[in-house]
Amino acid sequence: MTPAPPAPTPPGSLFGPDAEFHGFFNDPRWALAVLRATVLEAAHPQIGAALIDNSTFVAHPWRRLRNTLVSLQRMFGDDDEVRRREAARLNRMHARLSGTDERSRPYDAMDPEVRAWVVATLFESALTMRRLSGQPLEPAAMERLYAEFHAFFRALDDTGGHLPPTLKEFWPYYDRMVEEELENTEALRIILFKLFDHLPAPPLLNGLPTVWAAGRALAGPVVGTVTVASLPEPFRRRAGLPEVPGAQALMQGAYLAAGLTRFLPDAWVRTENITSLLYLSPDSDDPRAVSLVALRDRMKRAGALFRLVTPFPVRHGPAEGASSAAAADGHRNAEEFFTEVLDQTGNGYLDWPDIAAMARELSTRLDLDEPQETKLYKAYADWWRELQEALDTDGDGRVSRQEYAAAVPSLAGPALIRVAEVLFTVTDTDGNGFIDATEYHALFQTAFRVEKPGTEPRYSRSAFIRDFLAFMTARDQTTPFDPLLTEG
Incomplete structure (x- = not known):
């Protein structure tokens, strides 16, 4: 006998500053969780095909990230009218995304099963984030978080029928999706093996290709390895994803290190502050622009020194301090x-x-x-x-x-x-x-x-x-x- 769904909780109480999710939004570990969730989404054949055909995530990943964060803020905030408007906008946007993949299989971004999987990956990745960083959620908090994500899904699809109503029912559903539905899609391969190698600089670092290329060359493989190691083992085996020696230790170290940032001042780790800084232009009237110009000058000098002492090739973007012809x-x-x-x-x-x-x-x-x-x-x-x-x-x-x-x-x-x-x-x-x-x-x-x-x-x-x-x-x-x- 199928258990009855839990009694509905007033939607307003599942959103806003008192929600479990609210603490994740300004947690640097959430960036690792969102990346992991994105990979699991891309492994779904319909989502992968939609990303390949319609998404700007390859050419404009920073813009895509910023828009995702803004959307999540609107959906999980305490303003019901803002949430209603954002849900309507997301539904209109997804209604325009349909077609067929390279194997002539149809995809539709409004498919309730597809949309349920997106929410499922965010929820499960949030739990994995806490577990890998040594702070697993207590059962009651886990139930509460699932109720919040279910309410998020119902705000998009008022039936909510394709996402299991209870946490107990969620796990068999999640295991079945991982074992039977996910594939090694082109979108997944691009994210894991191409995107990090060619990730464009955020606006903050435009014009500093040496500095950006050096950092990307070091951080890109680490982020890719950590992400692969955090994926469910059955899917890693079936998709033939590489097993890098020491990857599990590196992954846990990355999550633990990111977790230590909770001891930093709140203003340093607030998502809004970080994203606004990434998009800060040197000619902006923002007071931080003065410090930005000084920092960029130092980074240009560091980039020039780096080119003198290493043969590291730089092929992306104009040279520091110069514009193209x-x-x-x-x-x-x-x-x-x-x-x-x-x-x-x-x-x-x-x-x-x-x-x-x-x-x-x-x-x-x-x-x-x-x-x-x-x-x-x-x-x-x-x-x-x-x-x-x-x-x-x-x-x-x-x-x-x-x-x-x-x-x-x-x-x-x-x-x-x-x-x-x-x-x-x-x-x-x-x-x-x-x-x-x-x-x-x-x-x-x-x-x-x-x-x-x-x-x-x-x-x-x-x-x-x-x-x-x-x-x-x-x-x-x-x-x-x-x-x-x-x-x-």
Whole structure:
């Protein structure tokens, strides 16, 4: 006889600062847990296929991480209206992700079983995080945490039927998924064996390729080894993942070391502070920018010294203290623009998922309601049709780098102008015909650069459209549009 589901707990009591989950969000160990959960998600055939076809996690992993953290904050916060809006946004976003994988198997991001597995991996990875760092949750806390994740799932899918109602029923479900459903997918292999080797620098370290490459060369293999070692053993064996000698000891050491950060001041480990620092620009009006400039100067000198004493090759990004020739004269060449801006998924082609990723990123930043979001997606869809007609010379339904470079990259037809107009309208929330400081920050995630102190900064409609078109047609390397869709 199947046990009856537990009596429902008022949803509000499962979210907010008193929830078990709340303590995880600012815990550095949570980064290891989220990475582990992402790998387990990618091992699901449907999720893996959706990631390969639609996600920007390869080309823009830092942006993907930041958006995930913001979404989790909204969903687990104590504001029911914010949670409702975020759940609706996530449902609209996932409803647009469907297709077939390389073996012609269908995938659908709205499949309740798929969505249940995403929540299951987050929950189980949170428990594993505590266990591996020597602080396993007590049974009552474990039950409470499961109730919170179940409430999170019900906020997305009000039936909640594909996630077992009780913790006792969860474990057979989890074991069955690991043993029967997971595969060594392409997305999993990219995350484990490619992403860390080619991880782009966060905005904080842009222009410091030697420093970043050196750190990545040391940390990347360690993070990959720790992640593989933390995966369920039955899946590791079946997927043929490598068993590195000493990996288990390294994994436990990494979790224990991350756990020691709980003794640091709260301000040092708060997720919001860390992510905002990663995205801090040297020309920002943030008071921390002064210290950032000094730190970058020291890092440049360290990078120069490193190049003198080691033959370590650096092939990614411009040299420290210098810009590329394209940046120097204010222009990008066509192939550079294609790679940095248009190819959002990083697969070497421009197709609808790349265009949709632009609309998705801007809709997320602006937290648009359904009518505004639909209007923005429609504008981008019309632009994609315009691009196809002008650039897809071989008729394969996508635009290659060569096709783009051979055409006129400064093409700015009516559809792209419409994108600029719609983007201005949805950003100008008060409808006064200007983008003010608050609206500007929502879109660009940075402050205005005020030329004259004491003046109120405003961005007019005509100036916004002019600069947007100059950026999107590679005519100019403008600020702030340059990092709008290019930052890691």
